[in-house]
Amino acid sequence: MNTIWLLLIGISILFALVNNRLDEFTKSLFEAAKSAVEVSLFLLGIVALWLGITKIIEDSGLIHRLSGAFKFFVTRLFKNLPPDHPAVTSITLNFLANLFGLGNAATPLGIKAMQDLQSLNREAETITWEMMLFIVINTASIQLVPFTVIGILAQLGSSNPAAVVLPTFLATVLSAVFAVGALWLFRKFLK
Amino acid sequence: MKTVQFISQLIIPLFILLVVGYGWAKKVRVYDSFVAGAKDGISVVIKIFPYLLAIFVAVKGFQASGAFDFSRDLFRGILLYFNIPLEVISIAIIKPLSGSASIGVFTDIVKTTGPDSLASRMAAVIMGSAETTFYILAVYLGAVGIKKTRYLVPVCVLADIVGIVIAISVVRILF
Numbered sequence: 413m414n415t416i417w418l419l420l421i422g423i424s425i426l427f428a429l430v431n432n433r434l435d436e437f438t439k440s441l442f443e444a445a446k447s448a449v450e451v452s453l454f455l456l457g458i459v460a461l462w463l464g465i466t467k468i469i470e471d472s473g474l475i476h477r478l479s480g481a482f483k484f485f486v487t488r489l490f491k492n493l494p495p496d497h498p499a500v501t502s503i504t505l506n507f508l509a510n511l512f513g514l515g516n517a518a519t520p521l522g523i524k525a526m527q528d529l530q531s532l533n534r535e536a537e538t539i540t541w542e543m544m545l546f547i548v549i550n551t552a553s554i555q556l557v558p559f560t561v562i563g564i565l566a567q568l569g570s571s572n573p574a575a576v577v578l579p580t581f582l583a584t585v586l587s588a589v590f591a592v593g594a595l596w597l598f599r600k601f602l603k
Numbered sequence: 604m605k606t607v608q609f610i611s612q613l614i615i616p617l618f619i620l621l622v623v624g625y626g627w628a629k630k631v632r633v634y635d636s637f638v639a640g641a642k643d644g645i646s647v648v649i650k651i652f653p654y655l656l657a658i659f660v661a662v663k664g665f666q667a668s669g670a671f672d673f674s675r676d677l678f679r680g681i682l683l684y685f686n687i688p689l690e691v692i693s694i695a696i697i698k699p700l701s702g703s704a705s706i707g708v709f710t711d712i713v714k715t716t717g718p719d720s721l722a723s724r725m726a727a728v729i730m731g732s733a734e735t736t737f738y739i740l741a742v743y744l745g746a747v748g749i750k751k752t753r754y755l756v757p758v759c760v761l762a763d764i765v766g767i768v769i770a771i772s773v774v775r776i777l778f
């Protein structure tokens with residue numbers, strides 16, 4: 413992350429200098445600060461909402477029932493998770509939210525899953541294998557129906573907006589398989 | 604299509620009903636539980652904020668400085684060689700960086716090339732199959748304060764690149 417950030421900033425300043433866009437560059441920094449606040453405020457709302465809901469799930473014991481159907485799949489994928497750990501449920505809920513394209517629920521539930529995984533982490537600042545696997549699957553964004561995209565296509569007059577559903581699903585599954593495979597290979601050869 | 608959309612609209616209300624109903628049946632003080640859980644949201648977002656700011660500054664600066672346009676031109680040759688519409692580059696570069704910007708770029712592609720063009724379809728599949736990787740990394744890692752990410756970032760970047768190649772190929776083959 414440090415390298416990428418340094419590269420992005422360094423390259424940007426260099427280009428701003430060469431392209432004579434220093435003014436635009438500076439302006440964009442303040443715009444970025446503003447939108448970071450806006451996105452954070454938005455996140456504050458939905459994260460608090462979903463943490464409230466998941467707290468009810470925990471207090472009522474629903475947490476042990478919800479994960480039931482998917483426990484087999486999730487514990488197979490995340491082998492080091494104790495089967496009754498809250499992380500199993502939060503990971504399941506996050507995957508389901510992603511699958512149905514509920515972005516506003518997926519991110520807060522993903523944060524909850526990360527916190528649950530962190531409670532199993534013995535070194536506070538170093539990432540665990542389970543966290544990496546979880547993030548990689550999330551960035552592959554497996555989704556049944558991409559509603560936002562279809563909505564835009566339909567609005568702008570596509571004759572068959574749903575034509576992209578199958579290719580999107582294929583592409584997303586293939587790239588998820590690749591991503592998990594790549595992660596696994598890295599683990600194998602970087603020990 | 605309509606039914607699928609209806610089901611997906613139904614999921615969250617049904618889910619909340621299930622949660623609150625189950626809590627009530629188990630005699631949980633649901634209101635107090637909800638408030639106690641929601642309170643944690645504040646500390647989570649405060650933890651995430653600096654990471655989010657860092658990502659936004661880097662991404663916006665990259666766009667404003669003209670570095671984005673330059674990297675787009677770099678790929679022009681490759682796309683021409685494979686006979687892929689040039690518009691696809693913009694969406695391929697912007698999608699992993701910024702969600703809101705990518706919706707803008709996508710709408711623009713659909714408007715200029717037509718909703719049923721090859722460019723629109725490729726862009727649509729990239730939109731649906733790629734994720735705003737750097738945002739996810741910032742938010743998820745920031746929320747738990749992870750600093751040592753081992754080989755996660757290279758894997759994510761590699762997966763993004765391959766994912767976009769896969770998206771383009773799938774559209775090529777199917778349409």
